Amino acid sequence: MNTSFLTLLSVGLGGGLGAVLRHFVSSAIARQLGHGVFGTLAVNVTGCLLIGLLAGFFIAPGEVPAVSTPLWLLLVVGVCGGYTTVSSFSLQTLTLLRExxxxxxxxxxxxxxxxxxxxxxxxxxxxxxxxxxx
Missing domain, CATH: 1.20.5 (Single alpha-helices involved in coiled-coils or other helix-helix interfaces)
Incomplete structure (x- = not known):
């Protein structure tokens, strides 16, 4: 596998940011509502909304996304992947349906x-x- 430094950097930075955001959002919601399950649910739902917004922005109707661009790798693979993998699962399932x-x-x-x-x-x-x- 020949992975470029820019690819690794994009995914790594995005993943770190996503993980920190996940902790912040999940903890804040759990404190407010009294149970960790609500924090996880909030992260999963907002992560799915975010990946949907990003996919809608980056993917033209009927086209395959340019999944190797640094911005896609940073935001979709890194941030969304670090924030919640439910968003990746949801986007992949939506892609199957769209196809x-x-x-x-x-x-x-x-x-x-x-x-x-x-x-x-x-x-x-x-x-x-x-x-x-x-």
Whole structure:
């Protein structure tokens, strides 16, 4: 894989900024509403809105995005990816739908929910059953 320094810098800087924004937004919302789940939900929803706005700005109707441009890498891959991966999942599913691939889009939704939740539960149970959790 031949990845340029500019690519790595764009994604790295954006990812760092996205992670810091995620912490700030999630913590602020959780403090206001009393539970971390609301902070996570706020991050996921605002991240999806942001990636939708950016995709709408960068992608002309009927065109494939220029996913290797430094600005796309910084904002979409870096900031949105560091802020929330739900936004990437949502954009990829929307892309499938826009391309007329409704079946694969639905499979992506179902498989992501089932497999990701299951993997989280399995990981938790594996560690918890070994006494690693208090």
């Amino acid at each position: 007329g691939h409704g079946g694969p889009a639905l499979i992506n939704i179902g498989a992501s929910l089932l497999l990701c939740f299951s993997a989280t539960a399995i990981g938790f149970v594996l560690i918890y059953s070994r006494g690693a959790m208090p």
